[in-house]
Amino acid sequence: MSHITSLLMSLAWRNLWRNKRRTLVILFAIVLGVWAMIFTAAFMRGMSSQILSDTINNLTGHIQIHSKQYLDDPVIDHRFSLIDDQLFESLNNVLIKQTSSRVRVPAVIVSERESTGLVMVGINPDNENGMSFLQSSIVEGRYLKDENDSGIIIGRKLAERLETRLGKRVVIMSQDKDNKIVDRGFRIVGIFDTQMEALETGYIFMGLQTSEDLLNIKNEVSEVSILLHDMNQLDELVADLQQQNPHLDVQGWAQLEPMSRVIIELYDSFHLVWHLIVFLAMGFGIVNTLLMSVFERTREFGLFQSLGLKPGFIMGQVWVESTLLLMLGLFLGNIIAWWxxxxxxEGIDVSAFAQGMEMANLSNIIPFVIITKDLVLANSVVIILGMLTSIYPAWRASRLVPADAITRV
Amino acid sequence: MKTVVSCKHLNKIYRQGQIEVKALTDINLDVIAGDFICLSGPSGSGKSTLLNMIGGLDSPTSGEIIVDGQHVDKMSKSELAELRLHKIGFVFQAYNLIPVLTAKENVEMVMQMQGDSKQYRNEHSLAILKEVGLEGLENRKPAELSGGQQQRVAVARAIVDKPCLVLADEPTANLDSKNADNLLQMMREMGEQHQMTFIVSTHDPMVMERARRLIKLHDGKIIENNKQH
Known part of the structure; x- marks a missing residue:
């Protein structure tokens, strides 16, 4: 360390503690600001990661393949064959972790007392494992044994609405491949419970083969859902799959669930705005404190100049002082935010606002997630803007006329 | 003998709105090396202004100031800072020590800025503090020293690196007569011992008596310029 740097650091550190109360007040403001930035960022990041995770788990996966017309009109007519060499080869890709084929068509469920429209989903229980919420959400009864299982799984809310329960029989009606109404009685073998009412009331699950039998189709499905090892490779894989299967429609989760994507993007962009708002309040405190400190030490700065210290040194002293204050505030703010x-x-329970949270595609527990990018952003905003903010008081100090400053009371 | 300070036709006019105040009018002055000069005169006579001009703390409206062969009136801020750092020491009426530094650190600061080694700084600061009678008080902060002791630290700081010129603006104004007498005695001895030139502004007759040369100012003009003893 050069002799000037050492002198600057020593003077700046001691001057910082000259007026302890003032320094502690502004330090508290910085720590509070940094904490607010990181804690809120962690909350928002938790919300967006929860939205993403829920979106992917709620039957979407990372990528889905459908027939070209399915997304506009999700009916039995818009199915595609799984006996397709090109598709089989495409899905045998090292980037793909897991796939699940599903029959997914509109249906009506009828109980002894009530009936309602919903989506009937035929799944292979083994393939579905780890891809969606279903198995982990079973609260009564059991999961499907295999794709020929004759039972169905329904949501808790749907069971309440239909005034039925585990073990009861219900009738499922839908249209088969020839557009004829088909129906069959099923026993409820499992009840699932999620934190999202729309899922519980809007879907029933049965074995893939069972659903094919009901709809008179064979080796044909409505969609293939894909889970990747690394989500960063999503765009690359979507493009490859689409190129290899031009007759099908390949889309990533962001296209399939645009609402979730918009909310996540909104949260992401709000980080910087929030950081700037917090800094604005904090910045005024920093400038005010430094200006007070400069005005109080006008005579001292005059003395520095008369001793032969250049304006740059004086500017440096005020600047180092504010930087030390910022660094200290950042250090403490980061520790408290982490703590x-x-x-x-695991997060905070927002079940009191369950309906509102569900509208935003959120479940009832919001986790706090700290990622490096958010930490770097919050710390950078404070240190860069803080240092820029302190230029003015530092410049004021360096522009004093020594003859005036030295006699200032 | 070498001329350390030379002022030629020096004028300083302060402008306060529409009003012009002549602080110095046609000052001509030569100061030779090793001299101990006293600038006296009533308040507002221009003593401090003249010291500030010579020390490059303020700029003249017209005229020339040459310090140790360098034209102060033509120097940039940075050059003036270099001049003050290496060739001029200042002692002020209100001591003006850095409150967060100890007596030793206050003295060392100038040497540190000049890039002197830690060992050199340590040895010289202790030696000069001993010379000004502050042995044992090196690690005290200004607030823990009396007025007289603080002014001794200020003198030690001004002369530690043996500048060719020391400018003292009413250094005894805040001291009692005993402390003032001791300080003046010390400044004269230091000046003689280290071949430094002192220009001291004062109202104090005791300071005037001790000066080798007395320059009286009135309304910004030199009205008397006498060699004494």
Whole structure:
């Protein structure tokens, strides 16, 4: 360290603690600001990661393949064959972790007392495992044994609405491949419970083969859902799959669930805005404190100049002082923010606002997630803007006329 | 003998709105090396202004100031800072020590800015503090020293690196007569011992008595310029 840097650091550090109360007040403001930035970022990041995770788990996956018309009109007519060499070869890709083929068509469920329209989903229970919420959400009864299982799984809310329960029989009606109404009685073998009412009331699950039998189709499905090892390779794989299967429609989760994508993007862009708002309040405090400190030490700065210290040194001293203050505030703010996030454990329970949260595609527990990018952003905003903010007081100090400054009371 | 300070036709006019105040009018002055000069005169006579001009703390409206062969009136801020750092020491009426530094650190600061080694700084600061009678008080902060002791630290800081010129603006104004007498005695001895030139502004007759040369100012003009002893 050069002799000037060493002198600057020593003077700046000691001057910082000259007026302890003032320094502690502004330090508290910086720590609070940094904490607010990181903690809120962690909350918003938790919400967006929860939205993403829920979106992917709620039957969407990372990528889905459908027939060209299915997304506009999701009916039995818009199915595609799984006996397709090109498709089989495409899905045998190292980037793909897991796939699940589903029959997914509109249907009507009728109980002894009520009936309602919903989506009937035929799945291979083994392939579905780990891809969607279903198995982990079973709260009564059992999961499907295999794709020929004769039972069905329905949501808890749907069971309440239909005034039925586990073990009861219900009738499922739909249209087969020839557009004839088909129906069959099924026993409810499992009840699932998610934190999203729309899922519980809108879907029933049965074995893939069972659904094909009901709809008079064979080796044909409505969709293939794909899970990747690394989501960063999604765009690349979507493009490859689409190129290899031009007769099918290949889309990523962001296209399939545009609402979720928009909310996540909104949260992402709000980070910087929020950081700037917090800094704005904090910045005024920093400038005010430094200006006060400069005005109080006008005579001292005059003395520095008369001793032969250049204006740059004086500017440097005020600047180093504010930088030290910012660094200290950042250090403490980061530690407290980390501690606060750890203290929240798995997240906060927002079930009191369940309906509103569901509209935003959110479940009832919001986890706090700290990622490096958010930490870097919050810290950069404070240190860069803080240092820029302190240029003015530092410049004021360096522009003093020594003859005036030295006699200032 | 070498001329350390030379002022030629020096004028300083302060403008306050529409009003012009002549602080110095046609000052001509030569100061030779090793001299101990006293600038006296009533308040507002221009003593401090003249010291500030010579030290490059303020700029003249017209005229020339040459310090140790360098034209102060033509120097940039940075050059003036270099001149003050290496060739001029200042002692002020209100001590003006850095409150967060100890007596030793206050003295060392100038040497540190000049790039002197830590060992050199340590040895010289301790030696000069001993010379000004502050042995044992090196690690005290200004607030823990008396007025007289603080002014001694200020003198030690001004002369530690043996500048060719020391400018003292009413250094005894805040001291009692005993402390003032001791300080003046010390400044004269230091000046003689280290071949430094002192220009001291004062109202104090005791300071005037001790000066080798007395320059009286009135309304910004030199009205008397006498060699004493």
């Amino acid at each position: 606060s996030v750890l203290a929240t454990g």
